[in-house]
Amino acid sequence: MIYKVLYQENGLEVPVREHTQSLYVEATSEKEVRDALKEKNINIEFIQLLNEAHLEYEQQSPSFKVENA
Numbered sequence: 001m002i003y004k005v006l007y008q009e010n011g012l013e014v015p016v017r018e019h020t021q022s023l024y025v026e027a028t029s030e031k032e033v034r035d036a037l038k039e040k041n042i043n044i045e046f047i048q049l050l051n052e053a054h055l056e057y058e059q060q061s062p063s064f065k066v067e068n069a
Contacts, residue, residue, distance in 0.1 A: 001026070001027065001028065001049060001050075002024055002025070002026055002049075002050045002055055002066060003024065003025050003026075003027060003030065003033045003047050003048065003049055003050065004022055004023075004024055004047070004048045004050055004054075004058065005022060005023050005024070005025060005033060005037065005044060005046070005047050005048075006020050006021070006022050006044075006045045006046040006047075006048075007020070007021055007022070007023070007037075007042045007043060007044045007045055008020060008021070008042065008043040008045065009021060009042060010041070010042075010043065011041045011042050011043045012041075012043075013043070015043060015045055020045060023065075023067060024050075024058065024064065024065065024066045024067065025037070025066070025067050025068070025069050026066050026067070026068050026069060027068075027069035028069075030047050030049070032069045033047055033069055034047070035069070036067075036069035
């Protein structure tokens with residue numbers, strides 16, 4: 001399953017919508033995604049499981065790159 005993670009680069013600052021970034025992680029659960037990103041100093045705002053149609057849309061983006069958990 002592919003999850004889209006919305007996050008802020010600096011885990012210590014208050015989230016600002018204009019600075020939100022995204023990454024895509026292949027994992028079996030949301031917990032696995034959180035565990036994989038635990039070592040990074042980021043502020044996770046939202047983790048979303050992508051359905052097939054949403055995944056196809058996201059894959060059209062030139063910045064689409066999937067990381068493994």
